[in-house]
Amino acid sequence: MVSRLFSLLLVVGVFNIPLQAEVPATPQPVALQEVAALIDFSTFPLFGSEPQAQRQKLASQFYQTKGTVSEIAKEIDTALTKRGFQQLPGATVTPEYAAMMYQKSEYHLSLSLFPTGMPGMVSVTLNNLGNVDVGQLPVPADAKPLYVMPTAASYLTENSVDEAKAETHRLLKESGWHDFGDTTVSYFMRKDGVRLQVMVMQAPAQGNKTMIQFSTEQLSSALPVPEKFKRLAYADITTTIDGDCELSEDELFDWYRKALEDRGAKATTEEPVKIDFRRFLIFRSPSHELIELECHTVNDLTRFQLSYKTAAEAQEEDQRADAATEKAMAARKTEADRLKNPEKILVPGFSTATPLKKTPQTMEFTVKSGTAKGMVSRWLTTQKASGWQVESTIDENEVGEYILKMGEKTVDLSFIDPGIIPGQITLKTTKYYQLELQK
Structure with a gap:
């Protein structure tokens, strides 16, 4: 959530340097455009009936769909064959399981299917295994x-x-x-x-x-990595690297600023932004890809996380963030309107009670000693007949507390009547409503 707020606030324009430029002291970035031209599983169609995607990245695809293993395997085989992939010997297709390998040029793909625990549902996994023999x-x-x-x-x-x-x-x-x-x-x-x-x-x-x-x-990304890391983990499902390195926070930010800017991605702020104990720096590429670097210090090491999003993923998150912002703004406006014009709750008075104090959300009455309990009981009976639900937390002769609910409306009623001084009855509601006596 923090990262998306940053991206909303910090996005800058488009730059004119290719993303795949060489970065010293790091692996050469793969020509991801070449892989995407071969097959891009983030846009490759999902087969079966009513497929539910759980992962769609450049290099892998995982989803669940309605159908049978053999039917869906045949559909995918046809689609891959049309794209020039050849099924390799050794394929296995049964009602319970299917496993196949495909090749095009030097690239190899794996396909596996098996029934899920849900009736009629099949799990499908496609992976690009790369072009290394x-x-x-x-x-x-x-x-x-x-x-x-x-x-x-x-x-x-x-x-x-x-x-x-x-x-x-x-x-x-x-x-x-x-x-x-x-x-x-x-x-x-x-x-x-x-x-x-x-x-x-x-x-x-x-x-x-x-x-x-x-x-x-x-892999679906080719993010650079400093050589002085002590721990490193990468998840292609999120295209995120996290690790610990010996560089200080400032050294790490400088290293990534150079490495990513050499590839054409440009930082959206001059300095990292700090929230609590973490610091963030966001980069945008000419093709609108988004890279976010976050780090903080742990036991003399810099713990960092570097995440990558394609232009489509970044746009989708921006749209979700925009929608969430609009929803929050609408909710705030609705709340402001409700506070400015609280809805009225009409309540009957108490037969022989004398009004003592009145605010928009509170009414207080004084009654003759020893009469509060009976008066409140009759009042609650009337309210129940009008559709209010009543819960009692205390229901004694001298003291009582009750909660009345109707939809979102809530009224709290309490009384105290020790028998030696006049009794008191109090009604309260929330800030979104105002109490008014029926005439």
């Missing part, structure tokens, strides 16, 4: 292939897990791959917008050998 990636000299496919490969080596991991990482770095985060069991590297996952582990049932596994995926 993992069978051509460098591996330790003694590594022997266990299986090799264009998008996934596995090798065995006599090296220890630590040795194999270090050697594989060194070879990939020398081949132009850049560190891009890790998990407890694997690490990631990135090159030209393709993310490579590398898993190095003890090979099961392979005589103490070490297994090296590669797999790839095309």
Whole structure:
């Protein structure tokens, strides 16, 4: 929400520098236009009946739809074939599951379908796996292939897990791959917008050998990353990077200002904007893409988050923010009108009560000692007959508290009558209403 408010306030014009210019000391940005021209899953049609999109990005698509696995698989296969993709051998299509691979030029796609827990609903996932042939990636000299496919490969080596991991990482770095985060069991590297996952582990049932596994995926963004990071995570579903780095906040803002402005994206403010303990800087590209950088300091490290939105996504969020702003303004105007002209609530008086005090939202009456309880009971009976709902929180002879409701209208009634002095009855309502005695 904060980011959208920023974008509403800080958006500036359009600039005339290409977004894909080279950025020193970072991976070369992928030619995302080339990927989009091949197939853009953010605009690729959804198949089946009444599809419900849950993710549509450049490189992936996930949705649920009505139909059968085989029918929807056939529809998607036809659409991909028309776009020049060829289905690769080994496809599986059953009523319970479908898995297929496609290729066009050097790019590979994966398609999977399976029924959801809802009757007649099917889950569909399409992923662009990129254009890297993992069978051509460098591996330790003694590594022997266990299986090799264009998008996934596995090798065995006599090296220890630590040795194999270090050697594989060194070879990939020398081949132009850049560190891009890790998990407890694997690490990631990135090159030209393709993310490579590398898993190095003890090979099961392979005589103490070490297994090296590669797999790839095309990313929907190519955001630059400083090399001095300590932790990094990327989610393509949100095209967001978050991590910790050794640069100070100011150094990180300067680094990203240069990196992104070299690509053509321009900061919308001269200085970062601070809200609470976080600082923000927003960039816009010539093609209206939006990049937002947020950071704060945690334990001598700068924790940062860098998010990317396409022009369409940014426009959609701006429209939602505009609609929310208009709704909030309308609500404020409605509230102001209600406060200026509160609706009247007509209430009957109490038979022998004497008015004591009157404001628009309050009425006070004094009654003869010992008569308040009976007078209030008769008054409540009349109000119930008029459609009011009555709840009692205290209902004693000497004191009583009641809440009356009709729609949004609320009236609080209370009385106190100790029996030795005159009793008092009080009516109250909210600021949106005013009390008036029936004549």
